[in-house]
Amino acid sequence: MAGTIEALVPGGEADPGPPLGPELGPTPVNVQEVVAEINDQTEAFDGMEVPVTVEYDDEGDFTISVGVPPTAALIKDTAGFETGSGEPQKDFVADISVEDVRQIAEQKGPDLLAYDTKNAAKEVAGTCVTLGVTIDGEDARTFGERVDDGQYDDVLAEEAAA
Template sequence: MAETIEVLVPGGQANPGPPLGPELGPTPVDVQAVVEQINDQTAAFDGTEVPVTIEYEEDGSFSIEVGVPPTAELIKDEAGFETGSGEPQTDFVADLSIEQLKSIAKQKKSDLLSYDTKNAAKEVAGTCASLGVTIEGEDARGFKKRVDSGEFDDALAEA
């Protein structure tokens, strides 16, 4: 019967220490092989916390499923800041370009409720509002109005 372990690891930087080592130590899997496979599959998220699910069998075989980091983590990584604003409606900590927002929306699209990149970008903008991040120099509410008016239709078109 398969067993499951769920952990958060830094993308491309997992190692046999915590949190993986203590979880995998008592199992029959090759810890180093798991670490290498996780690092290969999470390299694109360099350093960003990534949810990983490891399913293993008693014979030592395993499979790894890599999730997408939380939206807030992707925004922080893309914009280059550590923590959000204590007063996100008035004190802004970063500004994203439409290209950066679209990149995050595409990464998160499978986890969001949106059917297209335009609406996924609006969902990501909602997270920007709670972090104190502006988009194209405007707060998230203003940005969403501009998206709804069609101003960014070309920039947010499906690629």
């Protein structure tokens, strides 16, 4: 009866109720142990929705894989707001720095389609556009052009190998 369960759980605050409890109940795993392990691994994403995969075998052994929260959740957490703008082209709800954009791009890393930090930052900026978030006080829609012009080379440059 080995299997896999995937769920979105609040970082550091998972409990044996839904969505995990009903999925884990019929399996041979100890639900409390699974929940405790998930909370240990997701505490850095306190309160954010985090994708989690639990793989288990017939003996009740399990492994947990923790994904990275959606880009929008990381932006909201960084900027400190709950809901994006209803009119993101006109009404801006928050502002984040280029350093914040870089940090989010690095956190999302493998989940993004980009091959380097500059292009990953552009992907994050695209999410900023849909949420109504500016970057360093500028409209996020022009961020890609500013990156291509080299305006943020010092912040978004790939780190040299150590």
